[in-house]
Amino acid sequence: MTTSSLATAEIEALLGRHPKGFDLSLERIRRLLTVLGDPHLRLPPTIHVAGTNGKGSVTAFSRAILEADGRAVHTHTSPHLVHWHERYRLADPSGGGSQLVSDAVLAKAVRQAAAANDDQPITVFEILTAVTFMLFAEYPADIALVEVGLGGRFDATNVIETPAVSVITAISLDHQSFLGDRVELIAAEKGGIIKPGVPVVIGQQAEQVALDVLTSIADRVGAPISVYGQDFFAYEEHGRMVYQDDLGLLDLPLPRLPGRHQLTNAATAIAALRQSPFAPSDAAIEAGMTKVDWSGRMQRMTSGPLIDIVPEGAEIWLDGGHNPGAGVAIAETLADMEERVSRPLFLIVGMINTKEPVGFFSAFAGMARRVFTVPIGMSESGIDPDELADAAIEAGLDAEPCDSVEEAIHLISANWQAIVAPRFVICGSLYLVGEVLGQTGLAPR
Template sequence: MTTTSRATAEIETLLGRHPKGFDLSLERVLRLLAELGDPHLDLPPTIHVAGTNGKGSVTAFIRAILEADGRAVHSHTSPHLVNWHERYRLASAPGKSRLVDDETLAEAVARAAKANADQPITVFEILTAVTFILFSEHPADMAIVEVGLGGRFDATNVMPKPAVSVITPISLDHQSFLGDRVELIAAEKGGIIKPGVPVVLGQQPEEVALEVLTSIADRVGAPLCVYGQDFFAYEEHGRMVYQDDHGLLDLPLPRLPGRHQIVNAATAIAALRQGPMPPSDAAVEKGMASVEWFGRMQRITTGPLLDIAVEGAEIWIDGGHNPGAGVAIAETLADMEERVQRPLFLIAGMINTKEPVGFFSAFAGMARRVFTVPVNMSEAGINPDELADAAIEAGLDAEPSNSVEEAIRLVSANWQMVPAPRFLICGSLYLVGEVLGRNGLAPQ
């Protein structure tokens, strides 16, 4: 799957024909789906996942547990990191799945584009229709569909009755689309809550978000399952303890690092226990150990970036890009620091729809220096000089750099002390995707 693949060529043609970005509405995608025979009405039982932070991780946990239980599972996530194909994972056998192959994706994209017949639409809406084509035409026991942006008017929100709705932690992000207050964003995310469909709420850092979501669930008659009230999880003696009305599970810590991943894992378990195919305890345990999610507190262990770093250095990547994600990443790094103290250097790139000062504030007092770099994969990248000013405003030492590689070389040339430094490449999924692609680490 290279950039010259047939599917990529089909999607690039769409990008040249239709406006970029989001135009939140359901009318266009419903029209297109009707032309395609309404594939969104012919899905396996589906878990619908919205939220500001943790959507992808919760999706990864749900899939890992279901596959450990021998289920055939489709999953849709967005955005992708390196290849468009990453958005569509299709069940290939009980307990197994794979990224969609190029010909299957290209054919589905071409079919959706032809059905649209050049009528006004966004590319994300066409690609969401592709999700429903693929998931309706390939057999599976269950599907997981991650929201693209918001919830109420997101193109994925055309499913009339998913098996379970999940809403992960909500914080400020995409304010130009969703509103500049947490309660407004919560109202948009809560738009995926459907009458009679169980809704699972992950840990909400803002009480007002919980109040809004609870009110929506009560109003439409959706059974509610809330982290901290109906289910709990915590670390104890190097293990993860999960508890709900069904009982207590003593589990290994999730393979994904960070305290926030314990909450994400718990949210996934609760969602599955509310759904039509609750997993065995053994499958939950196996899923904790087998889960994978690229670009989120992922350590780079091979490739050219390590070759240019000072010997013994650690390189981590995380695509988190809003204040809530910054807090979660900083907590994870603080836990690492308790085990092995290393000087921390951030290499950050961000796009102009984000709030850089809020993101960087979480790292004040932790990072020795921030190197700000261009985001080459997006036209909306913040100029490194401007981004460095934002990091300085957040209380960090910062300077612009021309590239990730230049920043690593600069630190490595001037840091000969023990222990070797820890680098975190962060601030944008576009930047993380670029790093993974150049290091030959595209998700499989």
Template sequence: MSAPTSLADAEIGKLLARHPKGFDLKLDRIRRLLAVLGDPQGRMPPTIHVAGTNGKGSTIAFSRAILEAAGQGVHVHTSPHLVDWHERYRLADPAGGPGRLVDDARLAETMRRVAAANGDEPITVFELLTAVTFVLFSEAPADAVLLEVGLGGRFDATNVVERPAVSVVTAISLDHQAYLGDRVELVAAEKAGIFKPGVPVVIGPQAEPAALDVLKRHAARTRAETMVYGEDFFAFTEHGRLVYQDARGLLDLPMPRLPGRHQIGNAATAIAALRLAGFDPSPSAIERGMQGVEWPGRLQRITSGPLFDLAADGSELWLDGGHNPGAGLVIAETLADMEDRVQRPLFLIAGMLTTKEPVGFFEAFAGMARRVFTVPIASSDSAMSPEDLADAAIVAGLEAEPCASVAEAIRLVSTGWRAVPAPRFLVCGSLYLAGEVLRDSRLAPR
């Protein structure tokens, strides 16, 4: 094992050595710890709490971009990280500029304080890291907090925030079935666990009517204003522009910087959430947010670095950490839209964890991908073997073969498939794998 590269890495190593890394969905442990720390979750700026299977990170990214374009200071919590633990904690800039990842010394010191407050009490690492979020965000000034749920909603450690400004649920599909259930209705009920009496609710686009029905029933119990995509707010494209509509009228906006039709719904969800939470950004701030939004590792085009240099001239290298059937569908849809403009053979380079359902993910690419190269994930001890993952791709109707690494897969195509036009590569299947590619490409989030 390599030596820690930062003070925070050293503290994380201590936490991992003492406490479980996985999930144990209860709230009593973190509530006890937060009480010792003085309940910092109650002293944070107004909070937008976001759950969902897919799209919650993008919705947070749009929200951050819009708020910062409006001159607001924003704290952002997302998980998991791609390359570095610091990515989970973005603090507002006191000078009014874009927020920045927490500095190493501050993160390490806060981790030590939280660990000392917990003592020898049983707790998971995720719960400790969530407590770190609340301490950091309560001690630094900001206008808003964007808080991403880690897993599920009802018993997620972030759900101790009692009075968020708004609760948001993005697209729901099957994922984490061992924890959340094997039907979308069950998953939706867990996500809806973040809804609270009197707190407004925004429900983003839902492909599954059964999930939408559950979300709407739970939202009705809050007796608070609820905005549902497709009923109370809408978004569509017209003449190369994004049109957003709600009861207040229309907004004519540029298309989002993030690629994919699904991002139209995520952008609309962010706008609705900000309005319902009372931030009321101006149309010009929303427009600048559409143009300035960034969300690494999600349909991100890699245009430099050692991996890109291995590809044949004219090739494209794309990266997405999506890892469930719902994500597979929207990624495949976006790539199909790209093929309408430029015909290229598509090669998938995939790695996935054993907790995921690979066949459903790969089925979205049947008839599109020329071949799948399956690779190990060095940064996770829960990675599926390339051989087993290749078998899953074959079951899904794709040609597949195991491979030693992303670099080796690119080399194989670039040297062994010379008869085909410059290919389009998609590295996919895991945020861990996405993080490895960003690290190796020297594109770690900042």
């Protein structure tokens, strides 16, 4: 699949006809789905996942565990990193895992959805969500994992009337212009996916007010609730992950995805699956910890043109986290790495203008030697590197703008000589991470 694929051409044509950005509503998607024969009512049992941070990782853990248990799993995630096809992973009905949708199948589905819409007012995300339901209804699977795009209450995926389980991961400030400028307002939007009588699993919340809002919604609609830190737990002990809930204790390998926050994401996935119609075996849960894969989240690069230009022994990590909560998670992961191998840390950061950069940068005060800010070529909404450097300085970091990731690496390599090779972290935007992965031939498969 390349950027010149048939499906990409169809989607780019839609982007030219329909307004960009978000317009949260369920009226347009419901109208389109009615024309398409209501495929959202013919899905396999579905786990619906919302949250500010961690929803993609929880979905990835869930898929890894279910597939290790021999289940056929459809998976919808967004946004994509390199190719639109990444949003749609279709099950192998024989239990042989899953694959990104083929170009021909995706192109056909996009054409069909666009024709059914007949140029009525709609957003491209809504058309692509209709495509999700079309594909997931047409191709057989045991279970579907559906990640929310933005918010929850008015997100196009929230036409799912009765999921098997609802999941809400960590909530923090993000997309304030659409969801509200206080955590409790954002929690209320995310909590919109909670359905009457449907179990809801709540991941670790940094702020009690978010948990209070979600608990109140669940109580009001009569949804059984399971909360991280109250009903299920996870912690590291002797190089292993210990998970515990009312069903007992599991002694598991540490998750393949690095970072303390991934223990809580893994635990949230386990808790959700143990309440689903397909509760996995202990052996499948253990296998899922070691097989899980989620590109662009504390992903270490080991090959490619960027590796060729860094000092010998240096590390390059990628993470698409882009809000204050994600900044804290990345900083904690780097602090743990520092305890094992101390290296000079340099951040190479690009962000888009819907984010709050000072809050993101604040997590790295006292850790990063210097921040190099770069433009984002894949988005028209990128923050100018000079402005972004000013935000880093406001957060207490040394910073300077650059024209590209490559220029930043060359500057660091030339001007910051150290006995220990440096650690580079390219972060701040999934768009930036997608650019790097695309340019280095490491697109998700």
